[in-house]
Amino acid sequence: xxxxxxxxFCISYLFWLLLYWxxxxxxxxxxxxxxxxxxxxxxxTLLFGGVFARQPEKIFQAKRYFWFLYYVPVFIYxxxxxxxxxxxxxxxxxxxxxxxxxxxxxxxxxxxxLTALANSITLxxxxxxxxxxxxxxxxxHWINVQTQDVEKASELxxxxxxxxxxxxxx
Amino acid sequence: xxxxxxxxxxGIGALFVLFGTVGLxxxxxxxxxxxxxxxxxxxxxxxxxxxxxxNRGLSAVSMKALLCIIFILLxxxxxxxxxxxxxxxxxxxxxxxxxxxxxxxDNDRKEETTK
Numbered sequence: 001x002x003x004x005x006x007x008x009f010c011i012s013y014l015f016w017l018l019l020y021w022x023x024x025x026x027x028x029x030x031x032x033x034x035x036x037x038x039x040x041x042x043x044x045t046l047l048f049g050g051v052f053a054r055q056p057e058k059i060f061q062a063k064r065y066f067w068f069l070y071y072v073p074v075f076i077y078x079x080x081x082x083x084x085x086x087x088x089x090x091x092x093x094x095x096x097x098x099x100x101x102x103x104x105x106x107x108x109x110x111x112x113x114l115t116a117l118a119n120s121i122t123l124x125x126x127x128x129x130x131x132x133x134x135x136x137x138x139x140x141h142w143i144n145v146q147t148q149d150v151e152k153a154s155e156l157x158x159x160x161x162x163x164x165x166x167x168x169x170x
Numbered sequence: 171x172x173x174x175x176x177x178x179x180x181g182i183g184a185l186f187v188l189f190g191t192v193g194l195x196x197x198x199x200x201x202x203x204x205x206x207x208x209x210x211x212x213x214x215x216x217x218x219x220x221x222x223x224x225n226r227g228l229s230a231v232s233m234k235a236l237l238c239i240i241f242i243l244l245x246x247x248x249x250x251x252x253x254x255x256x257x258x259x260x261x262x263x264x265x266x267x268x269x270x271x272x273x274x275x276d277n278d279r280k281e282e283t284t285k
Binding site for chain 2: 015018019021022079080082083086087089090091095097098099100101102103115118119122123126128129130131139141143145148
C-alpha cells in the first residue's frame with residue numbers, strides 16, 4: 001500500500017515538474033515551486049490514487065522502459081502509415097472502402113495493457129476499437145475487411161503490438 | 171535551421187488535419203468518419219505540437235506541448251471508442267454496404283440467452 005502510494009506520488013510530482021519546467025527566474029523562486037509541488041502531488045495522490053492502474057509500482061522496473069523505447073518507433077511507423085492510408089482512401093475518387101465490425105482475441109489481461117492495445121489499434125491503419133469484453137475479445141471497426149475469421153483477424157491486427165505491450169504492461 | 175524544420179512539421183500537421191476533415195465530409199457513416207477524424211486529428215495535432223517544440227527549443231512552451239502530445243495520444247482514441255460504442259448501443263446503423271457486424275451479432279446472442 002505504501003509502495004503504491006509512493007509510486008503515484010512520484011508520477012504526480014514528475015508531472016508537476018514538467019509543468020513547472022523553467023523552475024522560476026532565480027533560486028528562491030525555483031525552490032518555492034519545487035516545495036509547493038510536494039503537497040500538491042500528495043493531495044492529488046490522496047484524492048485520485050485509487051482510480052487508475054492497479055499496480056503502479058511497475059514504473060520502477062527498468063526493463064519495461066527498454067521495451068517502451070522499442071515500441072515508440074514501431075507505433076510512430078504504424079501511425080504515419082495509418083494517416084497515409086486514410087488520406088489515400090479519402091482522396092481517391094471511387095473511395096475504396098469495405099467496412100465492417102470484426103472480433104479479435106487478445107491474450108493481454110491487465111487493464112493498462114488492454115487500454116494501450118485498444119488505443120494503438122485505433123491509431124493504426126484502417127482499424128478502430130469499438131468495445132472490449134472482460135474475456136479478452138476486442139470488437140474492431142475495420143475500414144477494409146480482409147477476413148471475418150477471429151484467428152486470422154487477430155493475426156493481422158493485434159499481433160504486431162501484443163508481443164511488445166505484453167513486455168511493457170504485464 | 172530548426173525554424174524551417176518546425177514550420178515544415180506544422181505544415182504537415184495542418185495538411186493531415188485537412189485530410190481528416192475531407193474524410194469527415196466524404197465517408198458514408200459515423201464509424202468510418204470517426205476513423206478518419208481520430209487518426210488524422212491525432213497525428214495532425216501531434217505534428218503541429220512537435221513543430222512548436224522544434225521551433226521553441228527547450229522552454230516552458232515546449233514542455234507543455236510535450237504534455238499535450240501525451241494527453242492527446244491517451245485521450246483521442248479513448249474518446250473515439252466511447253463515441254463508437256455509444257452510437258452502436260443507441261442503434262446507429264452501419265453503412266448499408268458494410269460487410270459484417272459481429273458486434274451486433276454477439277449482442278443479439280447475449281440478449282437471447284438472458285431472456
